[in-house]
Amino acid sequence: MRHRRVLIIDDSLTICAMIETLLNKQRDMEVVGSVDRPAEAMAAISRLEPDVLTLDLAMPDLDGLTLLGTLMRRRPMPVIIVSSALVQDEGIIKQALALGAASCFDKNRLIANADRFVALVRSARCGKVKAVAE
Numbered sequence: 001m002r003h004r005r006v007l008i009i010d011d012s013l014t015i016c017a018m019i020e021t022l023l024n025k026q027r028d029m030e031v032v033g034s035v036d037r038p039a040e041a042m043a044a045i046s047r048l049e050p051d052v053l054t055l056d057l058a059m060p061d062l063d064g065l066t067l068l069g070t071l072m073r074r075r076p077m078p079v080i081i082v083s084s085a086l087v088q089d090e091g092i093i094k095q096a097l098a099l100g101a102a103s104c105f106d107k108n109r110l111i112a113n114a115d116r117f118v119a120l121v122r123s124a125r126c127g128k129v130k131a132v133a134e
Helices: 011-026 038-048 063-073 091-099 114-124
Strands: 004-009 027-033 052-055 081-082 105-106
Touching: 004 011, 004 038, 004 114, 011 027, 011 114, 027 038, 027 114, 038 063, 052 105, 052 114, 063 081, 063 091, 063 105, 081 091, 081 114, 105 114
Parallel strands: 004 027, 004 052, 052 081, 081 105
Antiparallel strands: none
16 A cells, blocks of 8 residues: 655644654555744645645745645645634635635644544545646
């Protein structure tokens, strides 16, 4: 069985470690890396060739929605938004899904809903991802 290769894009080392621990416990998943700046994300995607991304929205340099839009134009792939911003602004969920995100997950609930998060990552690769027109 081939592992689902996951790249984490988040500026919180704690969240990165938490996601990595959750996913690497799964027999069918492997975290291939993490980046803390959106500016590094495209190079990491090309280099690491992940199957799925987890993406925070509130990061330095470039917000996650802008990165998501760029990613879906250049290299569409399954993306799960993992952010605490979802609780503060439900409109962000609609924006993220419209831009092509596979799903959204409240990062404050990673521990309490770990099984649900793992299931989202596992199923994200199964769906079709459409490129977003420029």
